[in-house]
Structures are given as structure tokens and as C-alpha cells.
Amino acid sequence: MLKDKKVIVVGLAKSGVSAIALLHHLGAKITCTDIKDETQLGDLVDEVKPFVASAFYGYHPDDVSSYDLAVISPGIPLDIPFVKNLKNNGIEIIGEVELAYRFSKGQFVGITGTNGKTTTTALTGMIFDLSGKKAFTVGNIGVPVASKALESDERTTFVTELSSFQLETIVDFKAHIAAILNLTPDHLNRHKTMAGYSEAKMRIFENQTAADFLILNFDDLETREMGAHAKGRKLYFSRVNVEIEGAFIESGWIRIRFDGSIVDICEVKDMKIFGSHNEENALAASLICYLAGIDVTTIALGLKTFAGVEHRIEFTAEISGVKYYNDSKGTNPDSTIKAIQAMTAKTYLIAGGYDKKSEFAPMFDVFGDTIKHLILLGATKEILKREALNHGFEQITCVNSMEEAVAFAHKNALSGEVVLLSPACASWDMYDNFEQRGEHFKKCVLELK
Structure with a gap:
């Protein structure tokens, strides 16, 4: 279908590189372009060189009229002039997820929401692995869908974490089971309004039919109401309502009601992950x-053994x-709110970073007696x-x-207290990504020993 077609891949991030490899296998004639120059891109240039017919680094080409398809990395806004130029030339624009979907076999599970996506996806993927089913845990979690597309068969399930950016560029993508975990303000620098952000998230179920399932957070009103637009069968998860069809907590147990039957899954106290937000993640995954x-039995085993994901309330060390x-x-602020609520001791909170135009006020409403001191860094420190x-x-x-932040906390925090890095902001003012920021924090902490 793409043999000898001219395809331009925009952005050489992880998903772009995987898209290029898949396109090469399919026989496409590939051009790649990235606003970063060769020095900034480093080894990525050599990685894709055998696969591309031409490349534009440091700028985008003006003449795009000859291309049959454009594959856009999720980090690239769809309203920039270059993308508008592609649209004006009638070129179909898709993302790496859509590309991979078109050339994969099997079914997709799609998981989105403002917070909890990675934890829920990782937990779901782990349970699939324990079950012996053929599954790939992919998407925004760090493994491009395109990197696994050609390994799939009719028995494969893609457990897929999906960001709003990835959902913006789907066309035919359909998740047989889709879950929306929650919705709070985030990425408004890109989506402009909450309505725009919500519309991007709801695309996860736009191609579903009555044979598919949509799982929604009953306790989040805005998420629950998304179901009014759905064609698939709606089920819910809730920490407080035991009457729903779906997953809920009752008498300390995670339970599921489906087609008139109720089954017990696992006692909440037996799970390794903690906090109300993780109870919601466990309900959705179950x-x-x-x-x-x-x-x-396999679902319960997963809940009892899953220890969480790196960089999400990850225990680093105990020192003095x-x-x-x-x-x-x-x-984002809501994610930090959930981290604060999970703390059970006086806490020094390290926060601040790239400005996504978030609303920070609700975060301070939950400080209560938990937050003892606020340590601020990054572009938003004065705003915070x-x-x-x-x-x-x-x-x-x-x-x-970060060195100063950790040193100050170490000097002042008392035995029995906690130091929590939870920035409430993206990392791009000081780091390439949140993983790099988290690794730097852990390095600073471990050097205290």
C-alpha cells in the first residue's frame, strides 16, 4: 500500500525513528525533517540515514507538493505553518500510532486521561504478560507502536498508552477496549481550552462500535459525561459508588460487576501501590x-505484585x-495533588519547571498540614x-x-519527614524530559549517602 509512495516524517523523536523503520520495510520513499539541526539530533541522524532518501535538518522544506503522506511526531503542534502547508497541499497527515495501526494485526486496548496513564498501562501490560496472552505494552509509555506492528498476529493485544497529542492524529484507529481515567487541565498551551483538550481525549472512542467497550471514571463528572458521545458499551470504575456496572471498591475489596455477576478480585490492602489515585488505576486495569x-486469579496476582512505575512516587532512598x-x-498540578495526598508525613515539596499555562491554585488547597516547606526551581518558580x-x-x-534543592531539603528535613520531588510542571525548561529530571534528582539524593 505504501510501496514507492513518497512519505515525509516530521520529527526524529523515538516515534519518528520507529515510523521511518516501518515505512522503509513497507517500501516507501522517505524524507525526514526536524527543526533541530544535525548536531542537536546527534546519533539519530546516523540511525535513520540508511532508510531515508532525503533529509532536512534545522528547517522544514517549503515545497511539499510531491508527498503522498505525512507522519507527524506527537510533540509537533498541528497549527504550525509547516503543517498548515501540508494541509493546504492536500496531504494526509497522520501520527505514528495511526501508521502502526494500519499495518498491525490483533486488537488494541487504549488508555488515556490526564494522570495515571503510565501506571495503568504498565499494570495492565503486566497482567496480560502473567496471563500468557500475546501482548505488547506500547505507546506513550516509551515503546512506539510502530516498533511492534510487524511482530503482531491475530492473537496480539496492543496495550497502548495514548496522549492527547497522539490522539490528535488518528484516523481509523480503534481500541476494542478504551479507558479514560480522568480529565483535569493540562497542555493548555497547545490545546488552548479545556474543550479542545477534552475533544482530543474523546477521539479514543470515536471509531468504536457497539461491539467495543468504553471504561470511564464514574467519580470524575467530566469524564463520566463523555459517555454520552460513545457508541461502545459503557462501563465504569469508582472508589465510592458500589452500584455501577464495572469495577468498584466495597468493604476493602476490588470487585467487578458485569452482566449481572459480581466477582472479587483483590483486597486493596494487599496491593503494593498505594494512594487513592493508584486505587483508581488498579480498578481501571482490573x-x-x-x-x-x-x-x-491472574488479575489478583498482578495487583499484589506490581510495584509501580519509575518516576511516579518512586521511593529513592532513606537517609538519616x-x-x-x-x-x-x-x-501537572493534579498529578502533584495526588502525590501530596499519598504522603503520610511532613513533607518538603520540590516543584517548578516548564510553564504549560496550568492553573496552580488547587494544588495549594491540599497542602494542609502535610507540606512543611516548598522548594521551587525552574521557569515557574516565581509564578508558584x-x-x-x-x-x-x-x-x-x-x-x-536540582543540586541546591536536594541540598536544602537534606539540611533541613528531620528524621521521620519526607522529601518529595513532584514538580507540577513539565521538564523542558531544564531537561529533555521528565525521565532525565527524575534521574538527576535520584543522583543528587544518592550522592548524599
Whole structure:
């Protein structure tokens, strides 16, 4: 279908490189372009060189009229002039997820939401692995779907974490089981409004039919109401409502009600991950796996053994009685709120980073007696400081680096207290990604020993 077609791949991030490899296998004539120059791209240039017919680094080409298809990396906004030029020339624009979907076999599970996507996807993928089913855990979790497309067969399930950016560029993609975990303000610098952000998230179920399943968070009103637009069968998960059809918590147990039957999955106290947000993640993962035909014993085993994901309330070390947690994946205020609510001791909170035009006020409403001191760094430190003062919180220290932040916390935190990195912001002002930020935090902490 793509043999000898001219395809331009825009962006050489992880998904772009995998898209190029897949396109090469399919016989396409590939051009790649990235606004970064060869020096900035480094080894990526050599990695794709055998596969591409031409390349534009440091700029995008003006003449795009000869291309049959454009594959856009998720980090590239669809309203930039170059993408508008592609649209004006009538070129179909898709993302790497859509490309992989068109050339894969089997079924897809799609998981999206503002927070909890990675944890829920990783937990779901682990349970699939325990079940012996053929499955790939892919998508925004760090493994491009395109890298596994040609390994799939009719028995394959792609357990797929999907960001709003990835969902913007789907066309035919369909998840047999789709889950929307929650919706709070995020990425408004790109989506402009909450309505735009919500519309991107709802694309996860736009191609579903009555034979498919949509799982929604009953406790999140905006997410629950998305079901009004769905064609698939709607089920829910809830921490507080035991009457729903779907997954819920009752008498300390995770339970599932489906087609008139109720089954017990696991006691909440037996799970390794903790916090109300992780209870929601576990409910969603349990329901996904149950609908996929995985037996209750295997689902329970997964819940009891899953220890969480790196950079999400990840225990780093205990030094002089002080526990350090890395929550670098807390890239928006709601995610940080959930991390704060999971803390059970006086906490030094390290926050700040790239400005996504988020609304920080709700974060300070949950400080209560938990947050003892706020350590701020990055592009948003003055914005966060101003908001903290407006809320009457004055225990604030501004620093210029992660080293300074960790050193200050180490000097002042007492035995029995906690130091939590949960920035409430993206990392792009100081780091390439949240993983790099989290690794730097852990390095700084471990050097204290």
C-alpha cells in the first residue's frame, strides 16, 4: 500500500525513528525533517540515514507538493505553518500510532486521561504478560507502536498508552477496549481550552462500535459525561459508588460487576501501590483485563505484585531517617495533588519547571498540614511562589538547580519527614524530559549517602 509512495516524517523523536523503520520495510520513499539541526539530533541522524532518501535538518522544506503522506511526531503542534502547508497541499497527515495501526494485526486496548496513564498501562501490560496472552505494552509509555506492528498476529493485544497529542492524529484507529481515567487541565498551551483538550481525549472512542467497550471514571463528572458521545458499551470504575456496572471498591475489596455477576478480585490492602489515585488505576486495569478474558486469579496476582512505575512516587532512598520520593512524572498540578495526598508525613515539596499555562491554585488547597516547606526551581518558580503567598503559605525557598534543592531539603528535613520531588510542571525548561529530571534528582539524593 505504501510501496514507492513518497512519505515525509516530521520529527526524529523515538516515534519518528520507529515510523521511518516501518515505512522503509513497507517500501516507501522517505524524507525526514526536524527543526533541530544535525548536531542537536546527534546519533539519530546516523540511525535513520540508511532508510531515508532525503533529509532536512534545522528547517522544514517549503515545497511539499510531491508527498503522498505525512507522519507527524506527537510533540509537533498541528497549527504550525509547516503543517498548515501540508494541509493546504492536500496531504494526509497522520501520527505514528495511526501508521502502526494500519499495518498491525490483533486488537488494541487504549488508555488515556490526564494522570495515571503510565501506571495503568504498565499494570495492565503486566497482567496480560502473567496471563500468557500475546501482548505488547506500547505507546506513550516509551515503546512506539510502530516498533511492534510487524511482530503482531491475530492473537496480539496492543496495550497502548495514548496522549492527547497522539490522539490528535488518528484516523481509523480503534481500541476494542478504551479507558479514560480522568480529565483535569493540562497542555493548555497547545490545546488552548479545556474543550479542545477534552475533544482530543474523546477521539479514543470515536471509531468504536457497539461491539467495543468504553471504561470511564464514574467519580470524575467530566469524564463520566463523555459517555454520552460513545457508541461502545459503557462501563465504569469508582472508589465510592458500589452500584455501577464495572469495577468498584466495597468493604476493602476490588470487585467487578458485569452482566449481572459480581466477582472479587483483590483486597486493596494487599496491593503494593498505594494512594487513592493508584486505587483508581488498579480498578481501571482490573476491568480492562477482565473484559479481555483474563482470569480473576491472574488479575489478583498482578495487583499484589506490581510495584509501580519509575518516576511516579518512586521511593529513592532513606537517609538519616528522611525518605526521598521521585515523582518527576508529576507534570501537572493534579498529578502533584495526588502525590501530596499519598504522603503520610511532613513533607518538603520540590516543584517548578516548564510553564504549560496550568492553573496552580488547587494544588495549594491540599497542602494542609502535610507540606512543611516548598522548594521551587525552574521557569515557574516565581509564578508558584506568588500563588503560594496568595494562599497564605510562606515557607518557601527558591533555588537555581536540582543540586541546591536536594541540598536544602537534606539540611533541613528531620528524621521521620519526607522529601518529595513532584514538580507540577513539565521538564523542558531544564531537561529533555521528565525521565532525565527524575534521574538527576535520584543522583543528587544518592550522592548524599
